[in-house]
Amino acid sequence: xxxxxxxxxxxxxxxxxxxxxxxxEAEVGSSxxxxxxxxxxxxxxxGEMGLMHGQVFEKAGVNYSLVKGEFSExxxxxxxxxxxDRRFWASGVSVVIHPANPHVPAAHMxxxxxxxxxxxxxxxxxxxxxxxxxxxxxxxxxxxxGACDAADPAYYPEFKAWCDRYFYLPHRDEPRGxxxxxxxxxxxxxxxxxxxxxxxxxxxxxxxxxQLARAKMERPFSQAQRHDQLVKRGRYVEFNLLHDRGTLFxxxxxxxxxxxLMSLPPMVSWP
Amino acid sequence: xxxxxxxxxxxxxxxxxxxxxxxxEAEVGSSxxxxxxxxxxxxxxxGEMGLMHGQVFEKAGVNYSLVKGEFSExxxxxxxxxxxDRRFWASGVSVVIHPANPHVPAAHMxxxxxxxxxxxxxxxxxxxxxxxxxxxxxxxxxxxxGACDAADPAYYPEFKAWCDRYFYLPHRDEPRGxxxxxxxxxxxxxxxxxxxxxxxxxxxxxxxxxQLARAKMERPFSQAQRHDQLVKRGRYVEFNLLHDRGTLFxxxxxxxxxxxLMSLPPMVSWP
Numbered sequence: 001x002x003x004x005x006x007x008x009x010x011x012x013x014x015x016x017x018x019x020x021x022x023x024x025e026a027e028v029g030s031s032x033x034x035x036x037x038x039x040x041x042x043x044x045x046x047g048e049m050g051l052m053h054g055q056v057f058e059k060a061g062v063n064y065s066l067v068k069g070e071f072s073e074x075x076x077x078x079x080x081x082x083x084x085d086r087r088f089w090a091s092g093v094s095v096v097i098h099p100a101n102p103h104v105p106a107a108h109m110x111x112x113x114x115x116x117x118x119x120x121x122x123x124x125x126x127x128x129x130x131x132x133x134x135x136x137x138x139x140x141x142x143x144x145x146g147a148c149d150a151a152d153p154a155y156y157p158e159f160k161a162w163c164d165r166y167f168y169l170p171h172r173d174e175p176r177g178x179x180x181x182x183x184x185x186x187x188x189x190x191x192x193x194x195x196x197x198x199x200x201x202x203x204x205x206x207x208x209x210x211q212l213a214r215a216k217m218e219r220p221f222s223q224a225q226r227h228d229q230l231v232k233r234g235r236y237v238e239f240n241l242l243h244d245r246g247t248l249f250x251x252x253x254x255x256x257x258x259x260x261l262m263s264l265p266p267m268v269s270w271p
Numbered sequence: 272x273x274x275x276x277x278x279x280x281x282x283x284x285x286x287x288x289x290x291x292x293x294x295x296e297a298e299v300g301s302s303x304x305x306x307x308x309x310x311x312x313x314x315x316x317x318g319e320m321g322l323m324h325g326q327v328f329e330k331a332g333v334n335y336s337l338v339k340g341e342f343s344e345x346x347x348x349x350x351x352x353x354x355x356d357r358r359f360w361a362s363g364v365s366v367v368i369h370p371a372n373p374h375v376p377a378a379h380m381x382x383x384x385x386x387x388x389x390x391x392x393x394x395x396x397x398x399x400x401x402x403x404x405x406x407x408x409x410x411x412x413x414x415x416x417g418a419c420d421a422a423d424p425a426y427y428p429e430f431k432a433w434c435d436r437y438f439y440l441p442h443r444d445e446p447r448g449x450x451x452x453x454x455x456x457x458x459x460x461x462x463x464x465x466x467x468x469x470x471x472x473x474x475x476x477x478x479x480x481x482q483l484a485r486a487k488m489e490r491p492f493s494q495a496q497r498h499d500q501l502v503k504r505g506r507y508v509e510f511n512l513l514h515d516r517g518t519l520f521x522x523x524x525x526x527x528x529x530x531x532l533m534s535l536p537p538m539v540s541w542p
Contacts, residue, residue: 059542171522234535241512242522251442251513264505266542270535271330 001191006113007066007091009199013111014064014093017206018050021060021097024213030055034062039256043069049259053266056217058100061262066091067255075252080185081118088253089115093202094246096263097209102229103216105129105136105177106236108263109205110246111198119191121198122184124159125205126167127212128177130225130232136212137178143208144181144201151197159183169239176239230269237268272462277384278337278362280470284382285335285364288477289321292331292368295484301326305333310527314340316360320530324537327488329371332533337362338526346523351456352389359524360386364473365517367534368480373500374487376400376407376448377507379534380476381517382469390462392469393455395430396476397438398483399448401496401503407483408449414479415452415472422468430454440510447510501540508539 018034025032032054040046047065054060068089076082092112099106111123127140141160148156159181167176181201186194240247240263250260289305296303303325311317318336325331339360347353363383370377382394398411412431419427430452438447452472457465511518511534521531 053542171528230538237508237539238512238532241509257442261509261541264541266540267501268508268539268541269537270532270539271324271537 001195003089003091003113003115003119006195009195010091010093010111010113011064013199013202013206014050014062017093017095017202018062020206020210021052021054021057021062024056024210024217025052025054027214028055028218032057034060037258039259041065041067041069041256043067045069047256047259049256049262051262054100056099056101056104056213057097059098059266061094061096061259063094063259063262064092065094065255065259067253069253071253079116080120081116085117087116094259094263095205098233098265099213099217101217101219102130102221102225103219104213106233106265107205107209109202109209111202113195113198118187120185120187121194122186123198123201124163124166124180124182125201126163126177126180126182128232128236130229132178136215140178140180140208140212143204147197147200147204148181150200151193155183155197156181167239169235169243171238171242172235174235176235227269227271230267231271233265233268234270237264240264272466274360274362274384274386274390277466280466281362281364281382281384282335284470284473284477285321285333288364288366288473289333291477291481292323292325292328292333295327295481295488296323296325298485299326299489303328305331308529310530312336312338312340312527316340318527318530320527320533322533325371327371327375327484328368330369330537332365332367332530334365334530334533335363336365336526336530338524340524342524350387351391352387356388358387365530365534366476368484369504369536370484370488372488372490373401373492373496374490375484377504377536378476378480380473380480382473384466384469389458391456391458392465393457394469394472395434395437395451395453396472397434397448397451397453399503399507401500403449407486411449411451411479411483414475418468418471418475419452421471422464426454426468427452438510440506440514442509442513443506445506447506498540498542501538502542504536504539505541508535511535 034050034052037049045067050062052060071082071086076086095109097107106128109125145156163179163182166182305321305323308320316338321333323331342353342357347357366380368378377399380396384392416427434450434453437453
């Protein structure tokens with residue numbers, strides 16, 4: 001399966017997700033839209049950042065990228081298939097949503113395809129509520145489990161556990177949020193199926209997050225709840241800058257700083 | 272020179288600095304005072320955090336610590352004198368000041384004494400204004416140069432350059448602030464002189480920062496300037512979590528999370 005077609009499918013998915021998030025803004029009478037900013041990567045490729053400051057979403061970033069080039073010698077050692085030939089090609093969509101309302105959970109989603117002398121998919125989606133809510137958590141997990149089970153019943157338990165391990169703050173001994181799924185270096189014998197599964201994770205996320213955001217986006221909240229939200233966001237920043245391999249990957253491969261750090265919240269407090 | 276006496280001199284200096292910062296609050300009619308919180312380190316030692324939320328200082332942290340124990344095998348390899356005997360003893364004062372007024376520069380200061388099978392001092396002070404001001408920068412540097420020159424005329428140029436190298440954000444290719452001095456592993460043949468110098472850096476900082484804060488703490492500012500301040504603070508967070516060896520040292524040696532991350536600003540924005 002041609003990697004350009006995969007990149008195209010990612011780009012199309014991104015447009016649908018943007019339309020979904022803008023649609024929620026429209027539902028509350030906001031005319032907020034994503035502003036788009038293309039960028040070129042020195043060394044090859046580039047992407048388009050999409051950033052929205054809305055009424056429902058205080059800050060939402062939906063980025064698409066297709067980058068290519070050569071890994072540094074040091075970095076190549078940790079990447080499958082790059083030991084001898086350091087060239088790489090990578091395309092992905094990366095989404096971080098910081099809602100205005102403290103009752104609406106923050107969310108993160110990413111799908112990606114990497115090619116060195118090997119090829120694989122990766123991705124995941126997870127939820128970071130200020131106030132965890134069992135029903136919300138279970139609706140979110142059910143949606144991801146649905147996408148997983150359609151591909152392979154072994155996926156969900158494995159990818160859920162991976163997510164729990166990954167989105168964890170060791171220095172505070174606490175999870176970042178209520179989990180989701182995470183997978184990397186997926187390369188079965190069926191590239192088409194892997195691609196279909198990866199896209200379906202994106203679609204499942206878009207649909208369930210729309211439902212969850214809509215359920216609470218107009219719920220009243222207090223200043224104390226806003227404060228809780230700003231503090232919780234601090235944990236998000238700590239994770240992304242201290243531990244996140246995605247951030248590190250971006251910084252080490254000459255990614256776009258603005259796009260990489262778009263995940264950071266619009267307003268945060270360490271009181 | 273007994274290390275307990277050195278720790279005591281650090282503790283005394285810390286009390287003077289606390290009095291200085293509380294004094295500035297009193298000058299503007301604020302009754303803000305540091306709240307103090309002792310902590311014990313599992314494995315040995317502990318310290319006292321001091322945190323103030325005032326009118327002049329939106330958040331000021333002045334921490335004292337005396338910790339002892341054993342480095343992890345991996346970490347010991349990077350520490351002088353710890354290769355064969357991994358026990359350590361460390362005492363220090365660490366200060367981070369985030370002023371309320373965007374015209375008043377943020378500041379950081381640290382002095383420390385470390386003992387493994389070797390002993391040495393380290394420390395430094397640096398300034399992070401939102402709006403760099405040549406006259407302010409030069410008053411700050413002159414004060415530190417004074418402390419350096421009294422000990423050794425070679426110190427200031429060396430420690431200034433070290434500070435510029437250290438407080439630098441490679442991912443943004445920008446300095447964190449307008450510099451100051453930074454020194455580490457100072458161990459001349461005269462331990463008493465090294466101790467005197469280290470304390471004098473603390474005293475010079477306390478005195479010059481009092482002067483600089485007083486000069487601008489009542490200057491009017493706009494919402495746009497407040498916004499600039501919140502964005503500049505984001506760079507501070509990025510440095511501390513992505514690059515700061517002090518933060519890493521704390522996290523790797525089981526330091527107190529609350530004390531280590533007290534450096535993070537009370538309110539920050541990544542717009």
